[in-house]
Amino acid sequence: MTQDCTPTPLSINDLQAMKQRGEKISCLTAYDASFSALINKAGIDVILVGDSLGMVIQGHQTTLPVSISDMIYHARCVTQPNQRAFVIADLPFMSYSTPIIAAENAAKLIQQGGAQMVKLEGARVETVRFLVDQGIPVCGHLGLLPQLINQLGSYQVQGKTPADAERILTEAHQLEDAGATLLILECVPATLAKEISAQLSIPVIGIGAGVHCDGQVLVLYDMLNISITKRPRFSKNFMQGSLSIEAAISAYHQAVKQALFPSIEHSF
Ligand code: KIV
Numbered sequence: 120m121t122q123d124c125t126p127t128p129l130s131i132n133d134l135q136a137m138k139q140r141g142e143k144i145s146c147l148t149a150y151d152a153s154f155s156a157l158i159n160k161a162g163i164d165v166i167l168v169g170d171s172l173g174m175v176i177q178g179h180q181t182t183l184p185v186s187i188s189d190m191i192y193h194a195r196c197v198t199q200p201n202q203r204a205f206v207i208a209d210l211p212f213m214s215y216s217t218p219i220i221a222a223e224n225a226a227k228l229i230q231q232g233g234a235q236m237v238k239l240e241g242a243r244v245e246t247v248r249f250l251v252d253q254g255i256p257v258c259g260h261l262g263l264l265p266q267l268i269n270q271l272g273s274y275q276v277q278g279k280t281p282a283d284a285e286r287i288l289t290e291a292h293q294l295e296d297a298g299a300t301l302l303i304l305e306c307v308p309a310t311l312a313k314e315i316s317a318q319l320s321i322p323v324i325g326i327g328a329g330v331h332c333d334g335q336v337l338v339l340y341d342m343l344n345i346s347i348t349k350r351p352r353f354s355k356n357f358m359q360g361s362l363s364i365e366a367a368i369s370a371y372h373q374a375v376k377q378a379l380f381p382s383i384e385h386s387f
Contacts, residue, residue: 126202126203127203128201128202128203128204128205128206128235129164129165129203129204129205130205130235131205131235131236131256131300131301133164133205134164134165134205134301134322134334135300135321135322137164137322137333137334138320138321138322138333142376143333143334143335143375143376143377143378144164144165144322144324144333144334144335144375145162145163145164145165145334145335145371145372145375145376146163146164146165146166146167146324146334146335146336147163147165147166147167147336147337147339147342147368147371148166148167148168148169148171148172148336148337148338148339148340149166149167149168149197149339150168150169150172150175150176150193150196150197150339151193151196151197152196152197152199152200154197154339155196155197155198155199155200155201155204156200157364157365157368158204158339158368159200159201159202159203159204160365161365161368161369161371161372162203162369162372163204163368163371163372164204164205164334165204165205165206165207165324165334165336166197166201166204166205166206166207167207167208167209167238167303167336168190168193168194168197168206168207168208168209168232168234169209169238169338170182170185170190170209170211170212170265170266171265171338172185172189172190172193173185173189173211174346174348175338175339175340175346175347176193177189178347181265181268181269182211182212182265182266182268183212183266183268183269185209185211185212186211186214187210187211187214187224187227187228189211190208190209190210190211190214190228190232191227191228191231191232192232193232194206194208194228194231194232194233194234195231195232195233197233198232198233198234199233201233205235205236206233206234206235206236207234207235207236207237207238207258207301208228208232208234208236208237208238209237209238209239210224210225210228210237210238210239211266212266215239215243215246217246218245218246218249218250219249221239221243221246221249221250222249222250222253222255225237225250225253225255225257226253226255229255235256236256236257236258236300236301237250237255237256237257237258238257238258238259238260238301238303239257239258239259239260240260240264240265240266240267241260241261241264241266241267242259242261242290242293242294244293244294244296244297245297247259247294247297247298247299248297248298250298251297251298251299252298256300256301257298257299257300257301258299258300258301258302258303259291259294259295259299259301259302259303260302260303260305261287261290261291261294261302261303261304261305261307262277262278262287262304262305262306262307262327262328263275263276263277263305263306263307263327264305265305274306274351275306276306276307276308276327276387277305277306277307278307278308278311279308284307284308284311287304287307287311287315288311288314288315288318291304291315291318291319291323292318292319295319295320295321299321300321301321301322301323301324302315302319302321302322302323302324303323303324303325303326303336304323304324304325304326304328304332305325305326305327305328306326306327306328306353306387307325307327307328307387308329308387309328309329309330309331309386309387310329311328312325312328312329312331312332313329313331313332316331316332316333317331322334324336325381326338326353327351327352327353327354327381327385327386327387328386328387329381329386329387330378330380330381330382330386334375335375335380335381337354337355337371338354341354342354342355342356342357342358342367342368342371343356343357343358343364343367344356344358344359352385353381353385353386353387354385355371355380355381355385357370357371357374
């Protein structure tokens with residue numbers, strides 16, 4: 120009899136345990152099988168199939184044109200060879216405009232895309248509660264919400280005023296209470312992210328949110344310095360000083376685990 124040696128992917132319980140023992144969670148975006156395999160090889164804990172693919176893969180100015188079919192296709196590409204990493208897939212713009220529509224699309228990302236969890240932007244508390252009631256694990260996303268770019272006008276740091284910081288903190292609690300089991304915080308002051316990470320019992324993964332979050336995520340193409348757009352201030356070129364893509368991903372993983380990234384220059 121042969122033994123199946125394929126490692127089982129991490130579960131949400133493993134990520135929760137990391138938070139409890141103070142181990143930082145490493146996360147990168149990926150959109151295809153080859154990068155998925157490299158990311159797994161480097162030991163990254165979480166892969167986010169982000170709707171940032173609209174910008175870095177499809178060449179759009181924003182994430183808004185990305186469809187649910189695009190997301191399913193890229194999620195499937197990533198999960199096909201996936202081994203250890205926990206995989207989250209984004210619900211794209213207008214794919215969660217009502218709780219029912221959200222559940223139908225989230226089910227597709229899980230059943231056809233192979234994702235373990237779906238992510239949606241904003242304090243959509245009722246939608247999150249509905250998805251969780253259907254057995255769908257949800258990651259919230261607060262702070263800078265790229266799907267609101269036409270309302271925001273530009274990609275800028277959120278939560279800078281006391282009132283805005285208080286709103287984001289309240290929304291984080293609301294999402295946790297609604298059953299979200301992970302939260303991504305994008306482009307907020309490090310002090311606010313520290314407070315939210317300490318107050319919530321679920322893991323908080325930051326991007327442009329300082330070193331005190333429970334984990335870090337970057338857009339893969341930014342940290343490899345191969346994006347067609349300018350690298351955001353909070354990101355870092357890990358190819359610098361690395362001899363290969365694999366070494367750069369590994370350097371990022373180590374820097375996150377040792378809380379060496381992000382430094383002050385990559386924080387707000
Ligand atoms: O789409 C994406 O890559 C994201 C990250 C920026 C968090 O949502």
